[in-house]
Amino acid sequence: MRDVRKSATSTANTLAFEPGHDTSFGSGLSHFRHGFNESGLFTDKKLAELIDSYPREYYMITTMSGAGERPEWRNGDFNGASGKFVLNAIRSGQLWLCLRRLDLVAPEIDTLVNDAFGEIEARNPELKTSRRRSSLLISSPGARVLYHSDIPMVALWHVRGRKRVWLYDADNPVHLPDETLEGVVLRETEEEIFYDPAWDAEAAAIDLEPGWALSWPQNAPHRVDNLDGLNVSITTDYYTPAAQRKYGVYYTNGLMRRRFGWDPKSTATEGARALAKCMAAVAMKKLGVHSQAERDMMQSFVLDLSKPGAIDELPQNEWRPILQV
Ligand SMILES: [Fe+2]
Known part of the structure; x- marks a missing residue:
């Protein structure tokens, strides 16, 4: 380097x-x-x-x-x-x-x-x-x-x-x-x-x-x-404005692929179609169209208080969602 x-x-x-x-x-x-x-x-x-x-x-x-x-x-x-x-x-x-x-x-x-x-x-x-x-x-x-x-x-x-x-x-x-990035943007x-x-x-x-x-x-x-x-x-x-547009395009492309079986070919972030996708992404997010597919963060261990650095694994039936806001 x-x-x-x-x-x-x-x-x-x-x-x-x-x-x-x-x-x-x-x-x-x-x-x-x-x-x-x-x-x-x-x-x-x-x-x-x-x-x-x-x-x-x-x-x-x-x-x-x-x-x-x-x-x-x-x-x-x-x-x-x-x-x-x-x-x-x-x-x-x-x-x-x-x-x-x-x-x-x-x-x-x-x-x-x-x-x-x-x-x-x-x-x-x-x-x-x-x-x-x-x-x-x-x-x-x-x-x-x-x-x-x-x-x-x-x-x-x-x-x-x-x-x-x-x-x-x-x-x-x-x-x-593209399909992987859509899954990331949709928080799957x-x-x-x-x-x-x-x-x-x-x-x-x-x-x-x-x-x-x-x-x-x-x-x-x-x-x-x-x-x-x-x-x-x-x-x-x-x-940045360009980063917001890219987010909107991938969000909408991802939903079109998953919900409507379409195969979006364009990932362009400029132009009228990109703007329409960004507006659709905002609307669909507000409506919660995809929210049930978003990941849940689960707690599966706690710190072992008797030994710094060790962890206590929790049995799977004791895993619970972690509250994050
Ligand atoms: Fe990172």
């Missing part, structure tokens, strides 16, 4: 981009430095306090299968553990914690992100972002995030530890068939999608160090390997 530290443009602002990567933010690959680490908000003590204060409906603690096992995410519960215990559990286990809705629960962190977006939009007046939602991710040194595709645009602001992000081509119909799956390790030869592998951020093309499949240390990052979902 090229060392962007030498080529990054440095300004009086807090962000430093690889050349051209300030204007590719919001559409293509963008790799840049940020200054979040100087805030003092991400020490063990601050993170433990934040975890202690987190409402149940806004966190997800997850474990993932090891190499060679059937890839799957499973959701759990803190089981009453303190923030300090949870951090130690993550440090010693195979866990991945997502603290959602920073805007409501940790506005001081959300402000860091919003200020950075303000700076990016000031550098690129054609860029307009909306519906920004940030979450804090805290994950184990050896944790992996399996191959998946996210619905919105994503910016990943890395704060602690090291991780390798593998990015695949969003427009490659082998890596991401928990975003796990078919992956062949042979595709790694065509992927971009980017090592994220503390203080570096990355954004990539909408829906580009990706997976993440933590390399070392407790990993702390902020992930921000956002939309």
Whole structure:
């Protein structure tokens, strides 16, 4: 990987981009430095306090299968553990914690992100972002995030530890068939999608160090390997007008295929037909046309309070839906 530290443009602002990567933010690959680490908000003590204060409906603690096992995410519960215990559990286990809705629960962190977006939009007046939602991710040194595709645009602001992000081509119909992306957009799956390790030869592998951020093309499949240390990052979902149109087109194409047996050929996001699909998507979402097929998030384990990092598996008849809002 090229060392962007030498080529990054440095300004009086807090962000430093690889050349051209300030204007590719919001559409293509963008790799840049940020200054979040100087805030003092991400020490063990601050993170433990934040975890202690987190409402149940806004966190997800997850474990993932090891190499060679059937890839799957499973959701759990803190089981009453303190923030300090949870951090130690993550440090010693195979866990991945997502603290959602920073805007409501940790506005001081959300402000860091919003200020950075303000700076990016000031550098690129054609860029307009909306519906920004940030979450804090805290994950184990050896944790992996399996191959998946996210619905919105994503910016990943890395704060602690090291991780390798593998990015695949969003427009490659082998890596991401239209029907698969429709299923993701319709929330039929928990975003796990078919992956062949042979595709790694065509992927971009980017090592994220503390203080570096990355954004990539909408829906580009990706997976993440933590390399070392407790990993702390902020992930921000956002939309641009083009990203909203792509969402609407795939939502409507997916419903047409599933409900009406049509085989939509066009994935164009410009023009009258695309606009009609976006309007149809809004209407069908409001009517709840597909809502019964959306996934239910089930709790299948709790943290083992006698051993940081271990989990207690729940028998399947004790699994229950996790309330998320
Ligand atoms: Fe993702």
